[in-house]
Structures are given as C-alpha cells and as structure tokens.
Amino acid sequence: MDVQTSARLRWHRAWVALGGAIMLWTLWMALTPDPDITLAFPYGDKLLHATTFTCLMGWWGNVYRARRPRGWATLGCLAFGVFIEFAQWLDPPRDADALDVLADGAGIVIALLLLRTPLANVLASVEAWSVRRRGG
Numbered sequence: 001m002d003v004q005t006s007a008r009l010r011w012h013r014a015w016v017a018l019g020g021a022i023m024l025w026t027l028w029m030a031l032t033p034d035p036d037i038t039l040a041f042p043y044g045d046k047l048l049h050a051t052t053f054t055c056l057m058g059w060w061g062n063v064y065r066a067r068r069p070r071g072w073a074t075l076g077c078l079a080f081g082v083f084i085e086f087a088q089w090l091d092p093p094r095d096a097d098a099l100d101v102l103a104d105g106a107g108i109v110i111a112l113l114l115l116r117t118p119l120a121n122v123l124a125s126v127e128a129w130s131v132r133r134r135g136g
Helices: 012-033 045-064 067-090 096-112 118-134
Strands: none
Touching: 012 045, 012 067, 045 067, 045 096, 045 118, 067 096
8 A cells, every 4th residue: 555654644734624623523512512422321421532532633643643743633632622621611501520531531542552553544545545546
C-alpha cells in the first residue's frame, strides 16, 4: 500500500473541517437535555465518554501525525472534555462530573495506544486509495 508518510495530509483542510464538525456534533449531543443515548448498565455513560474521546483523539491523531502537533491535539481533546463538563455545569438539567473527564482521558490514552498501530494511517490510506482510483 502506498500510504503518504509525510506529516501533512493532502486533504488537510477537509479533514480539519470534518473533525471540527464532529466536535460540534459532540458538543451539541453533550448539551442536549436528553440526547437519548444511554447504555443501560452501571457506568455506561463513562464508556460512552471513553469511546467518544477514543474516536476524537483517533481522528485528530490521524490528521496531526507528527509528534508535536499530535501532542497539541491531545491537549486540545482533553481541554474539549473539560469544556464540555464546564458547559454542562452551567446548563441544567445537565450536570458536570469529574469522572466524565477521567473517562475522556482514558479514551484519549486508548487512542494514543491505537495510534501506534496501522490505525494511525487511516486518513492517509483513504487519500492513497483515492489517488490510485483516479489513476494518478
């Protein structure tokens, strides 16, 4: 597979825009009074937090593949989780929970571990596939 190995992707702006849209949707879901997404077992909401932030960090880790930018993306994801909890604290009937931030952090760590595998090249692989498909 001919995957681009440089730090910056060809469709960088598009990937960033799509990532921003994903984060806006995540924020909207976090601030919706009843998003109707639950896991009916103890700490199911923590699993949702961890899964969401695994996906978010996985996305940004694919967009920002060099060490320093990925470090900033990691801090940005964690700050986003803190921001969501602060916004929920200000927006009844939602409530803030420090354990949610801990679950977000666990998701980020899981993503960072997964980014040491070929999953770190998902977006680059999409770009490479598109180039091959167009024949150039």
